[in-house]
Amino acid sequence: MTFSGQIDDALRADLLVTAEAMADAARAAILPHFRAADLDAENKAEGGFDPVTVADRAAERAMLDVLAKQRPTDGVLGEEYGTQAGESGLTWVLDPIDGTRGFLSGVPTWGVLIAVGDDTGPVLGVIDQPYIGERFLGGLGAAWCDGPLGRRPLKARAPRPLGEAILYTTFPEIGTESEAAAFRRVASQVRLIRYGTDCYAYALIAAGQIDLVIEAGLKAYDIQGPMAVIEAAGGVVTDWQGGPVHRGGQVLAAANADIHRDALKLLRG
Amino acid sequence: MTFSGQIDDALRADLLVTAEAMADAARAAILPHFRAADLDAENKAEGGFDPVTVADRAAERAMLDVLAKQRPTDGVLGEEYGTQAGESGLTWVLDPIDGTRGFLSGVPTWGVLIAVGDDTGPVLGVIDQPYIGERFLGGLGAAWCDGPLGRRPLKARAPRPLGEAILYTTFPEIGTESEAAAFRRVASQVRLIRYGTDCYAYALIAAGQIDLVIEAGLKAYDIQGPMAVIEAAGGVVTDWQGGPVHRGGQVLAAANADIHRDALKLLRG
Numbered sequence: 001m002t003f004s005g006q007i008d009d010a011l012r013a014d015l016l017v018t019a020e021a022m023a024d025a026a027r028a029a030i031l032p033h034f035r036a037a038d039l040d041a042e043n044k045a046e047g048g049f050d051p052v053t054v055a056d057r058a059a060e061r062a063m064l065d066v067l068a069k070q071r072p073t074d075g076v077l078g079e080e081y082g083t084q085a086g087e088s089g090l091t092w093v094l095d096p097i098d099g100t101r102g103f104l105s106g107v108p109t110w111g112v113l114i115a116v117g118d119d120t121g122p123v124l125g126v127i128d129q130p131y132i133g134e135r136f137l138g139g140l141g142a143a144w145c146d147g148p149l150g151r152r153p154l155k156a157r158a159p160r161p162l163g164e165a166i167l168y169t170t171f172p173e174i175g176t177e178s179e180a181a182a183f184r185r186v187a188s189q190v191r192l193i194r195y196g197t198d199c200y201a202y203a204l205i206a207a208g209q210i211d212l213v214i215e216a217g218l219k220a221y222d223i224q225g226p227m228a229v230i231e232a233a234g235g236v237v238t239d240w241q242g243g244p245v246h247r248g249g250q251v252l253a254a255a256n257a258d259i260h261r262d263a264l265k266l267l268r269g
Numbered sequence: 270m271t272f273s274g275q276i277d278d279a280l281r282a283d284l285l286v287t288a289e290a291m292a293d294a295a296r297a298a299i300l301p302h303f304r305a306a307d308l309d310a311e312n313k314a315e316g317g318f319d320p321v322t323v324a325d326r327a328a329e330r331a332m333l334d335v336l337a338k339q340r341p342t343d344g345v346l347g348e349e350y351g352t353q354a355g356e357s358g359l360t361w362v363l364d365p366i367d368g369t370r371g372f373l374s375g376v377p378t379w380g381v382l383i384a385v386g387d388d389t390g391p392v393l394g395v396i397d398q399p400y401i402g403e404r405f406l407g408g409l410g411a412a413w414c415d416g417p418l419g420r421r422p423l424k425a426r427a428p429r430p431l432g433e434a435i436l437y438t439t440f441p442e443i444g445t446e447s448e449a450a451a452f453r454r455v456a457s458q459v460r461l462i463r464y465g466t467d468c469y470a471y472a473l474i475a476a477g478q479i480d481l482v483i484e485a486g487l488k489a490y491d492i493q494g495p496m497a498v499i500e501a502a503g504g505v506v507t508d509w510q511g512g513p514v515h516r517g518g519q520v521l522a523a524a525n526a527d528i529h530r531d532a533l534k535l536l537r538g
Contacts, residue, residue: 031418035418035421035476035477035478101461101463102463104435104461104478105435105437105461105463105473105478105479106473106476106478106479107378107463107466107469107473108377108401109376109378131401131417131418132377132400132401132417133417148400148401148402149300149304149400152304166373166374168374192370192373192374194370194371194374194376194464194465195463195464195465196463196464196465196466197376197465200376204374204375204376207304207375208304209304209373209374209375210374210375
């Protein structure tokens with residue numbers, strides 16, 4: 001659905017308040033389960049390790065409850081409970097716990113991902129890390145992080161050569177063989193590559209700490225929140241062909257247009 | 270030096286208070302530099318990426334100041350300022366920022382490592398994460414984490430088969446070729462392997478969240494703090510031959526004796 005209205009000050013304020021209320025609700029739902037001794041995962045994917053926790057579902061449910069109360073005519077696309085069509089033209093895209101493997105091992109680099117927008121992409125996004133108490137929010141004129149050091153503006157870093165860049169990805173074994181080869185063409189050129197930070201790596205681009213995140217096989221709800229936050233901080237997020245990526249797939253997230261161009265060239269081969 | 274005295278209640282209390290005061294001082298010294306825009310690294314190792322920051326030195330200096338005031342006769346082995354001989358038989362082993370690569374990219378999985386003991390190993394250790402505000406402390410009867418959720422006891426998890434275990438390490442390319450091969454023998458058997466969490470992974474063993482950490486090429490100051498914390502929580506930390514590892518080298522840290530034995534067997538080949 002495409003939003004045909006205009007985002008005026010009242011709607012902007014309403015979306016910001018709703019997004020924060022959803023993130024608050026998700027935090028409250030998740031935290032009692034993080035590092036809980038009895039935490040255990042079901043196996044969603046047959047034979048694979050794709051944990052879904054009680055926390056995951058409780059958090060999405062808590063966010064849906066906020067929406068039902070505050071913005072009942074918006075649509076929803078959630079990781080756990082799927083799609084609900086709306087009438088307003090705006091849709092919320094939710095991943096209650098992005099990085100369930102990190103969650104299950106106690107590392108606070110997982111996050112609650114929230115985005116709102118339409119079929120052309122998100123206009124506002126949130127990456128929330130409940131345990132650290134850190135919220136990255138970007139879009140509709142906002143770009144800030146509320147965290148242990150107070151509120152700080154988000155600003156992606158200035159261009160630098162690939163040879164001085166920091167690249168993050170979740171797994172060393174990224175996607176298919178040809179995807180892995182493309183990834184290595186970039187990885188071999190950068191100064192530092194690090195693994196395993198889940199959605200937190202996208203937040204670090206927005207916070208001006210790293211230059212690139214490259215991943216494959218993402219869903220819409222994995223990327224829309226991060227995408228809005230990074231774009232609001234001045235970064236660039238596309239697929240590996242330089243096209244729109246809000247529906248998911250292969251993701252190239254960059255701190256600025258220059259390093260995005262350099263990485264894209266190598267990804268294309 | 271070997272400590273020939275006895276750790277009575279008064280000395281125990283003094284060591285705990287001193288360790289906490291050092292961790293507090295390191296936090297205060299480091300936090301203004303974390304995620305600072307002007308942060309830049311020197312290259313300590315020629316041609317390599319071994320960043321030493323202003324924060325690293327300021328934190329070790331701050332900890333040395335605490336020691337000079339509170340325990341002037343103890344010895345020190347620090348990452349930045351080296352060895353100071355003492356007279357008490359006790360030596361503090363300090364790594365002001367373990368995980369400088371994580372630090373430089375903004376991920377709060379680096380930590381301040383503090384240990385005190387003698388040439389037979391540490392009796393007390395601290396892993397402190399200043400940004401999260403989380404402190405893992407173990408030894409002399411203590412085993413707890415003070416963090417965002419309050420104080421919680423540390424207890425490493427119960428035995429489980431390797432096929433259900435979670436293994437962490439910092440880099441996929443671990444040490445030499447034969448070290449990498451040994452590592453892969455274990456890695457190929459576990460349920461989940463994750464990379465890039467620096468010293469935080471050791472804290473996660475103590476917190477009962479993961480089962481194994483395997484690393485190579487560590488220094489005494491990289492492992493003594495984590496070792497004391499894990500042992501206090503019921504875990505086992507040795508080298509890859511099952512021997513003492515407080516002087517550094519190849520490290521196998523395990524949640525319990527059973528999984529330690531299983532991993533050790535595979536590491537030995």
